[in-house]
Amino acid sequence: MPIPKLLSKTKLMSGYRCLKCAYLTVHHPELKAPITPEKQALFDEGNRVGEEARKRFPNGILVTNPPWDFYGSLKKTRELIAAGVKTIYEPAFEYQGCFARVDVIQFSKETEKWSLYEVKSSTKLRLEQVDDVGLQAWIIAGSGLKLEKISVMHLNSECKYPDLENLFTIEDVTQQIRDKYRSIMPKVKEIFETVHLESAPDIDLGPYCVKPGDCDFKEVCFTEKKIPEISVFNLPQIQDRKWELYKEGIIHLDDERLKDLTETQQRMVEAEKTGQRFVNQSGVKEALSTWKFPLVFLDFETINPSIPEYAGTSPKQQVPFQFSVDVAQKLDGPLTHAEYLHKDATDPRPVLISALLKACEGSGSIVAYYAQFESARIQEMADCFPEHREKLLALLPRMVDPLPIIREHVYDKAFHGSFSLKAVGPALLGDRHSYEGMKVGNGLEAQRAYQELTDGGTPPARKDEIYKSMLEYCGKDTWVMVELVKWLYQV
């Protein structure tokens, strides 16, 4: 593939992750992991945050050229600067073959210099964001613009809807970038040299393959390095130690040198070798002994908008819009089902809370898989709705969780190192408990479905279809939990 005359900041930043990544991005974009609808939803959310940020800089002019129109956006930016425009959104710059489009630049009449504001839809400043903005600043300054201040605008977790005045925290990173400035040119040079190589450089796997987030070429490189489907990388809670093991050449779980594992990790290794399921019956029995019938199985689906939309919520706060409850009076008795799914764009919580309190009435244990999540949502709703506070808080001491019981006392080869409900359910209970083929099959899909369901432009027939699929999905979560808990009681 011919090397483009201008390398975009995105391509250059891939070289900050690893030089092979830069090479593959330029020469083999077809090997990149496809953009999933969930990833696309994140990009769209980022764009919305960018638009919101612009409102903090009134009277600016937007460079409207599409992202692929490098030369058009450069020309438009030059024209706006020459015309004396003081605030420009999405201007473009080039320097030494590097191209960047930044979020906002603003001119100060007093100092006759520009400030750069880069918007990020995270709630904290991250290290790689400083590199990213540093590269932009280097390109802008190289193009001839005098920069005096460089800032990252990220979401402020203290902000609470409806007051969005403090939606952003502006962090001045000028000094951090000054400290790194000298390293930018050599890095860019190294990236350019790499993309001009005949073939991809041989770079070994490392922590940069998965941080920040998975590299787009992870599958390609892991296959190249012959990492089997199940390896030390799948060991539960292995964290960074997997890289130490990999460096020592320990990849396979049957490697004799694989030592100093936690109990859970050792169980996985044994299960892989022997195929035998591990169950500590007395441990399971003891853990279940504190649970009280009727068991109330609860699952929430939530949405976490970057720009808060509901009273008292903060950026990225998880807000429940759906729940499913199954109540079992006794282990083999019939289940009573209750559910709620909010249908429009209004705050889902007021109606949901009433329905939830009704569904959880009584005194039995409330079973949630990874109950910390459900408990945190109940606590947040109690904080936001004083009229329901007492009753909501009364649910918390009733919460119990099958996840730690399984993690401590059960292991099956088919878990493949994961203790998520979606891994554990089918492994212990069979394929009927798998989520394969469901129209909505995980939490992120449920979020996207909810956005479509509550979008005024979605046709009614489509809304009906989504509504059904969402009820099916959340209901499946509680049903799998019921079956899982029955299984635990019976082991």
Ligand code: SF4
């Ligand atoms: S997967 Fe790792 S080695 Fe491969 S390109 Fe990405 S960061 Fe580099």
